[in-house]
Amino acid sequence: MSDFKNLDPLLHSQLRLAVMSLLVSVQSAEFVFIKEKTGATAGNLSVQIDKLNNAGYIEVTKSFKGKKPVTTCNISKKGIEAFESYVNTLQSYIKK
Amino acid sequence: MSTESKPLSNQESLDIITRMIQNAKGNIRGGSFYFLLWGWVAMLGNIGHFYLMEYTDYSYPFAIWLISIPAWVVSFIYGYRQSKKAKVKAYSDDLIKWVWISFSFCLLIIVFSGRFGPTIPILVLLLAGMATFITGFIIKFKPLIYGGASFWIFAVIASAVAPSYSLLISAIAVLVGYLIPGYKLKAA
Numbered sequence: 001m002s003d004f005k006n007l008d009p010l011l012h013s014q015l016r017l018a019v020m021s022l023l024v025s026v027q028s029a030e031f032v033f034i035k036e037k038t039g040a041t042a043g044n045l046s047v048q049i050d051k052l053n054n055a056g057y058i059e060v061t062k063s064f065k066g067k068k069p070v071t072t073c074n075i076s077k078k079g080i081e082a083f084e085s086y087v088n089t090l091q092s093y094i095k096k
Numbered sequence: 097m098s099t100e101s102k103p104l105s106n107q108e109s110l111d112i113i114t115r116m117i118q119n120a121k122g123n124i125r126g127g128s129f130y131f132l133l134w135g136w137v138a139m140l141g142n143i144g145h146f147y148l149m150e151y152t153d154y155s156y157p158f159a160i161w162l163i164s165i166p167a168w169v170v171s172f173i174y175g176y177r178q179s180k181k182a183k184v185k186a187y188s189d190d191l192i193k194w195v196w197i198s199f200s201f202c203l204l205i206i207v208f209s210g211r212f213g214p215t216i217p218i219l220v221l222l223l224a225g226m227a228t229f230i231t232g233f234i235i236k237f238k239p240l241i242y243g244g245a246s247f248w249i250f251a252v253i254a255s256a257v258a259p260s261y262s263l264l265i266s267a268i269a270v271l272v273g274y275l276i277p278g279y280k281l282k283a284a
């Protein structure tokens with residue numbers, strides 16, 4: 001697995017990579033949408049979203065729709081750069 | 097989906113990225129509402145305008161277009177409700193919205209400047225064709241791309257007939273370029 005040493009460990013995980021791939025394709029998405037599309041449990045997804053948020057890869061906004069609390073996520077500039085760099089590194093391994 | 101316990105292979109990483117980007121594609125059917133609403137409004141407007149102009153002595157045949165006022169209200173309410181309901185905001189949503197808002201500004205200038213007279217239906221066809229064509233490309237829906245292009249052909253035909261008949265050509269254009277693709281989009 002030494003080949004993977006340059007892959008960002010924060011992105012090199014199934015669920016976090018799935019979340020980032022979803023968010024890179026849209027302007028913003030609600031927590032329930034991400035949960036539905038990734039098939040993750042709410043607890044697990046919440047932990048991974050926190051990790052991505054703490055790394056500055058995504059931005060998390062909490063608001064209300066009527067009386068219902070809503071968590072919305074969007075990818076940050078830093079997140080886009082990290083995602084692009086991850087994909088480029090992946091491509092360079094495949095080309096080898 | 098599990099988290100990070102087992103290491104990912106290159107192929108697994110690529111599969112996740114591809115699947116998720118595919119999953120993120122929004123529901124394009126929602127847009128059919130606007131095509132059907134405005135398609136029928138434009139159809140009624142064109143045919144009504146033609147009828148009032150050719151078969152009655154009514155001095156303001158263009159007054160038929162007042163039917164577009166409730167359609168604007170309905171469009172705004174529908175758009176507002178949809179944006180409140182949506183769990184995801186795609187980049188394409190804003191692009192399409194601004195294409196049609198800019199079309200609406202052009203339409204207001206063409207109609208209310210009073211400078212374009214009988215060429216109004218032709219100009220509207222050209223602009224509606226462009227907006228429909230671009231929308232078709234954004235959502236990658238071929239019937240709308242062909243529909244948008246058909247508006248341009250109808251614009252040429254409309255420019256070759258008597259002004260009142262250009263309204264009938266517009267009605268046919270709306271059917272071919274707007275309503276048929278709109279129903280196909282609804283069924284997609």
